[in-house]
Amino acid sequence: MYCLAIETSCDDTCVAIVKNEYSILSNVMSSQIDIHRRFGGIVPEVASRRHLECLIPTLNQACQKANLTLKAIDLIAVTRGPGLTGSLLMGLCLGKTLAIIHQKPFIAVNHLEGHLFASRLDHPDITPPFISLIVSGGHTELNLVKNWGEYVHLGRTRDDAAGEVYDKIAKYLNIGYPGGPLIDNRTKDANPVRFHFRGGLEDQENFDFSFSGLKTAVIRSYNQLPENSKKDEKLINDLLASFQQSVVRTLWKKTFRAIQKTGIRTVSLGGGVAANSYLRSYFLQKGARYKVKIFLPSPTLCTDNAAMIGSCGSFYFSKGKISPLDLEPNPRLNLGES
Numbered sequence: 001m002y003c004l005a006i007e008t009s010c011d012d013t014c015v016a017i018v019k020n021e022y023s024i025l026s027n028v029m030s031s032q033i034d035i036h037r038r039f040g041g042i043v044p045e046v047a048s049r050r051h052l053e054c055l056i057p058t059l060n061q062a063c064q065k066a067n068l069t070l071k072a073i074d075l076i077a078v079t080r081g082p083g084l085t086g087s088l089l090m091g092l093c094l095g096k097t098l099a100i101i102h103q104k105p106f107i108a109v110n111h112l113e114g115h116l117f118a119s120r121l122d123h124p125d126i127t128p129p130f131i132s133l134i135v136s137g138g139h140t141e142l143n144l145v146k147n148w149g150e151y152v153h154l155g156r157t158r159d160d161a162a163g164e165v166y167d168k169i170a171k172y173l174n175i176g177y178p179g180g181p182l183i184d185n186r187t188k189d190a191n192p193v194r195f196h197f198r199g200g201l202e203d204q205e206n207f208d209f210s211f212s213g214l215k216t217a218v219i220r221s222y223n224q225l226p227e228n229s230k231k232d233e234k235l236i237n238d239l240l241a242s243f244q245q246s247v248v249r250t251l252w253k254k255t256f257r258a259i260q261k262t263g264i265r266t267v268s269l270g271g272g273v274a275a276n277s278y279l280r281s282y283f284l285q286k287g288a289r290y291k292v293k294i295f296l297p298s299p300t301l302c303t304d305n306a307a308m309i310g311s312c313g314s315f316y317f318s319k320g321k322i323s324p325l326d327l328e329p330n331p332r333l334n335l336g337e338s
């Protein structure tokens with residue numbers, strides 16, 4: 001069963017072909033980073049116009065890499081939300097058009113659920129129940145996965161998502177865009193305890209997060225540095241590492257709280273920030289120490305990609321689900337809604 005998957009929820013134009021839910025035949029991503037860099041963030045109108053230009057070449061590349069024509073495809077899966085409406089519309093339009101022309105079933109996929117299914121692509125042995133932490137540029141949330149498709153919401157960020165804070169701090173400090181991977185690289189040998197920051201709600205008895213106050217604290221610490229110190233690369237890297245440590249520590253604390261409350265000792269991570277090397281080693285170390293199984297998708301499956309959408313869409317199709325062709329994008333879908 002060949003599934004053609006399209007993901008355009010944000011600024012990456014992604015097309016993949018997935019065979020039988022688990023096997024990635026192609027997973028092509030056309031990045032818009034160079035276009036949005038000069039603005040220091042994503043400009044929604046620019047993103048949707050660029051999707052329009054990139055979708056067909058990306059589709060052709062995905063078919064070529066998989067060595068398949070559209071005729072061979074059995075299912076078309078497309079991200080419906082959450083995301084930017086204009087961007088979602090581009091992928092949905094292409095998916096629906098292909099479904100009509102080639103008379104193939106069409107299935108809409110929740111982007112967050114796609115991030116959850118990324119773990120399944122790399123680790124087919126992962127079985128519910130488990131705790132899911134999705135941490136990206138738009139979301140930071142904890143869910144209990146009782147079964148594939150059956151989710152209990154535990155908590156989410158009350159303000160900024162973790163990835164958004166990485167990007168905003170990098171923008172303020174003139175480090176570049178997107179901040180996540182740049183801060184990851186700059187902090188590899190830095191001192192994460194030189195500065196002391198706290199994640200909002202870090203020690204509160206709930207599963208919610210808050211990162212906006214942390215962002216302000218990091219920026220305030222930077223502003224308080226003497227002007228010549230702001231050019232001290234080692235000092236700035238230590239500041240960034242200390243920020244990163246407080247984000248990752250907070251993410252772990254809330255995840256561990258969910259483990260203790262539910263008694264479930266399996267955790268799956270997903271979303272762009274789960275590609276972070278410090279976060280990955282922190283969670284693996286804590287997992288080994290507290291006997292918690294940690295499932296991490298490979299970094300390219302953590303960040304936005306269409307293979308995860310294909311895997312999720314194929315799963316629902318195998319359960320007899322398809323979507324109507326008049327379905328509209330939904331920028332604010334929650335996990336569990338499709």
Ligand code: KG4
Pocket residue numbers: 010135136137138139162163164166167178179180181184271272273274275276277302303304
């Ligand atoms: O999942 P994703 O590709 O898109 C959303 O659904 O938001 O996540 C993008 C976010 C951005 O904020 C980016 O800076 C962050 O993930 N990110 C990282 C890393 N790679 C991407 N953050 C920290 N470390 C990384 N290596």
Ligand code: ZN
Pocket residue numbers: 111115136137271272303304
């Ligand atoms: Zn995403």
